[in-house]
Amino acid sequence: MDSSPRTDRSDAAGFARPADALRASEARYRALSTASADVIYRMSPDWREMRRLDGRGFLADTAEPIEGWLERYILPEDRAWVMAAIEEAIRDKRVFELEHRVVRADGATGWTFSRAVPLLDDAGEIIEWIGAASDISARKEAEAALRASEARLRRMMNVDGVGMLVFEEATGTLLDVNDAFLDMTGYARDRVAARALDWRMLTPPEYIAASEAQMAALHEAGRIGPYEKEYIRADGSRSWLLFAGASLGNGTVVEYCADINDRKRAEAALHANEERQAFLLQLSDALRPLADPVEMQKVTMQMLVEHLDLMRASYFEIDADEAGATRTATYETSAAAPIPNRFFFSDFGGDIAAEYRAGHTVVFADTESDPRIAGSRATYRAMGVRAWVGVPLVKEGRVVAVLGVHSPDTREWTSAEVLLLEEVAERTWSAAERARAEAVVRESEERQREARERDALRRQLVQAEEEERRRLARELHDEAGQHLTALGLGLQALSNVALPGSEIDRRTTELRALANTLAVEMHAIAVRLRPKALDDFGLEAALAAYAEEWARHSGIEVDLHAAVGAERLPTAVETAVYRVVQEALTNIARHSGAKHAGVVVERREGHVVAVVEDDGRGFPVPDSSGAPLKDLAGLGLLGIRERVALLGGTLDVEATPGSGTTLFVRVPLADAGAVTAP
Numbered sequence: 001m002d003s004s005p006r007t008d009r010s011d012a013a014g015f016a017r018p019a020d021a022l023r024a025s026e027a028r029y030r031a032l033s034t035a036s037a038d039v040i041y042r043m044s045p046d047w048r049e050m051r052r053l054d055g056r057g058f059l060a061d062t063a064e065p066i067e068g069w070l071e072r073y074i075l076p077e078d079r080a081w082v083m084a085a086i087e088e089a090i091r092d093k094r095v096f097e098l099e100h101r102v103v104r105a106d107g108a109t110g111w112t113f114s115r116a117v118p119l120l121d122d123a124g125e126i127i128e129w130i131g132a133a134s135d136i137s138a139r140k141e142a143e144a145a146l147r148a149s150e151a152r153l154r155r156m157m158n159v160d161g162v163g164m165l166v167f168e169e170a171t172g173t174l175l176d177v178n179d180a181f182l183d184m185t186g187y188a189r190d191r192v193a194a195r196a197l198d199w200r201m202l203t204p205p206e207y208i209a210a211s212e213a214q215m216a217a218l219h220e221a222g223r224i225g226p227y228e229k230e231y232i233r234a235d236g237s238r239s240w241l242l243f244a245g246a247s248l249g250n251g252t253v254v255e256y257c258a259d260i261n262d263r264k265r266a267e268a269a270l271h272a273n274e275e276r277q278a279f280l281l282q283l284s285d286a287l288r289p290l291a292d293p294v295e296m297q298k299v300t301m302q303m304l305v306e307h308l309d310l311m312r313a314s315y316f317e318i319d320a321d322e323a324g325a326t327r328t329a330t331y332e333t334s335a336a337a338p339i340p341n342r343f344f345f346s347d348f349g350g351d352i353a354a355e356y357r358a359g360h361t362v363v364f365a366d367t368e369s370d371p372r373i374a375g376s377r378a379t380y381r382a383m384g385v386r387a388w389v390g391v392p393l394v395k396e397g398r399v400v401a402v403l404g405v406h407s408p409d410t411r412e413w414t415s416a417e418v419l420l421l422e423e424v425a426e427r428t429w430s431a432a433e434r435a436r437a438e439a440v441v442r443e444s445e446e447r448q449r450e451a452r453e454r455d456a457l458r459r460q461l462v463q464a465e466e467e468e469r470r471r472l473a474r475e476l477h478d479e480a481g482q483h484l485t486a487l488g489l490g491l492q493a494l495s496n497v498a499l500p501g502s503e504i505d506r507r508t509t510e511l512r513a514l515a516n517t518l519a520v521e522m523h524a525i526a527v528r529l530r531p532k533a534l535d536d537f538g539l540e541a542a543l544a545a546y547a548e549e550w551a552r553h554s555g556i557e558v559d560l561h562a563a564v565g566a567e568r569l570p571t572a573v574e575t576a577v578y579r580v581v582q583e584a585l586t587n588i589a590r591h592s593g594a595k596h597a598g599v600v601v602e603r604r605e606g607h608v609v610a611v612v613e614d615d616g617r618g619f620p621v622p623d624s625s626g627a628p629l630k631d632l633a634g635l636g637l638l639g640i641r642e643r644v645a646l647l648g649g650t651l652d653v654e655a656t657p658g659s660g661t662t663l664f665v666r667v668p669l670a671d672a673g674a675v676t677a678p
Contacts, residue, residue: 043116043129047086051128058112058135060105073102075109093118093126099136111140163241163257165199166248169218172198175252184241184259186234202231204238214243222247224255231257240264272416279307280423281611284652284664291439293432297329300428304331304405308417311336311384312406315428318399322353325402335408337384347379356392356399361422363389366410387411389418391425401429427654488515531578539564539574543581543601554589556614562601569608573667576647577601577610580640584612584663587637592616592661606669613662618655640665 041053041062050069053062059073066072074082082100089096096116104110116131163181167174174197182189191197203211207229214224225244233239240263245255283303290296301313312332316325324344345353355362364370365387367380380386387407392399403425441447491512498505534542540562547560568574581599588597594616601610640663641651649667 039112039133039135041116041131041133043131045118045126045128046090047083047129055105057105058110059102059133075101075103089116089118090126093120093124096129096131099140102133104137110135110137112136161258163259164254165257166252166254167199169215169247169251169253172200174198181257184239184257185231188234204230204232218245218247218253224253228260269416272414276416276420276423277611279303279420280427281609281664283424283427287427287431288650288666290431291435291442293435294328296431296435297428298331300424300431301329301331304421304424305333308405308420310405311408312339314339314404314406316402316404318356318401322357322399332406335384336406337382339383347376352390356390356402357394359392359394361389361391361418363413363418365412368410384408387413389413389421391421393425393429395429401425403428423654426656430654488512491515534574534578538568539577539601542574542578543599546578546582547585547599550585550589554585556589556594556597558585558597558599560599562599564601564603564608569603570669572647573608573669576643576649576667577608577665579643580610580663580665581612583640588612588614588616588661592618594660603669608667608669610665610667611662612665613660615660618657618659618661620655620657637663 039054039056039059042051043049044051044065049065049067050062051065053059053069055061062069062072070079070083078101082098085098086096095118096114099111099113102110102112112133113136114131114133116129118126119128119130121127161180163184164178165174165181166176173195174192175195177189177192182192185202187197199211200208210227211229214227218224223244223246226242227244228240228242230238231241240260241257242260243255243257245253247253283300286299286303287296290299297315301315304310304313310333312330314327314332315329316327318325323346324342327339327341327343330339345356352362364373367373367377367386367388373380380388383406385406386409389405391403393401393403403421405421491508495505495508495512498508531542531546533545543560543562547558550556551558569577581601585597585599588594592614594614597612597614599610599612601608603609637651637653644651644665644667647667649665652664653661654664655661
């Protein structure tokens, strides 16, 4: 910035006084420069001339007066507002103070806090300015970084679906939250603003210790989690959240949280399903060695009482006219009051018989308050029953049996418990019917002998079939596959010498594609005949490969759990279990209309157990294990049962129209070891 010419005084006396003042000012400037580590500068009264500046390595020194100091030290975009502040200080004859950017000695941009004091003569006029400027670049950079951090924090607080809360580390008081957190917990923002919430208040007592442990870990690692806990919502209900966070370094902590209620519900449902399946498998194991239908019912009732903590479980067979029932099996605790062996539906109030005929499970949580049985409360009091469930078994349009369970106290029966009772009722009836059918079969020794001979023949046929499959698969893979590979290479060589776009080029391209297609199809045929993975790597690897391929072709999701141990199973068992799963999944794809299938194969106590289930349309199976083979042929189960029987194994089928199908297969390893491997 250019300065205008200065006006000289003609009055020598008047000039002497300012000159003396200037000399005194210069002496003060030298003393200040010596004592201070800041940049020191001197300016003319109107700031047009910089008389001197000691830059201290921060700014370039100015040893001689210059008028272009503004261009030398101030950035172009800042000059106007810097000069505006200077002119205001000159006009008011007050101290000049300003934070502004400067051009550093190394050419980079820095920040300085500049403060200049006007020196006045006797007349109160400014004769010079003496100023000091400190380097505040580091502070300004820190402030910029802080602003950027706060902006990032604010952006993070607005991420959809992710809750965020900032709280004091010492007290746990919530200082700030985002809208997602408020949506998850139901609290109003004004409660956060009033500092009325802290994380301990929102944490159920049983989670306080774990949360305190996370806070302790914060001091060591500087971060929290991830960890899960329930939070108390504004309405008193609870919500599952997943937390992770870190210290902000200023006595505050930031935590992020995600709503995991759906996952927790899914885990609970999965756990309930696993428990149900485990109980059903235990029940199958307990019933399998029994031949007496009544004994099966008694064992089932005992297992139910112990598993569900009941007072009583009873199995009733219904009269032909469906008016009453006879109790055939009961298991009850010692404190249970006696109940009659026969009863009529009319004794228990409500239209229970109609519900049973419709196939509806009847559930009572409290017999003292349920209006459906208001006129029969005395009957329930006499039996000591406060809550109960009745599950009817309807076969061919008639109620044939009822499974009833009693509780001496009010009880909110869960859907998982009701589902288990329904499945157990069906299984109990099926097991009893199967036992009766098996008793008929045992009456004839000749039939057994014929069956053994037939099984021996079938075993030989299966062995021969598997051997032929293995041979054909090997020939397809080794011989035909090599020929196709050679053909493809020959066609490739022919294509390389053909003119691009010529008829030969086009035809060789088509033939190469056909050869590749044949190779893929031949490989698929070889796998279907006898998967090489089954011979080379064992049952688990072969099932995994087949399940993946089946899911891709069928479009049905399948969950596979195979755990048969590191030791290879007998070849006959591996082959049989593989073919069973293969046939079962094929039937699911063809007939079930299912969206999901599950396969479990495990080694258990000298057996290999395979369970295949689907959620398809199902089918009525009165007694899958004891029914004649011809009755199962149309259901796609004939081959499965025959193959399992050859190894001394068993097949159980559970299926209800509209409720899917489950196959339970058990193959003993001891018997299988005596069978010649195919």
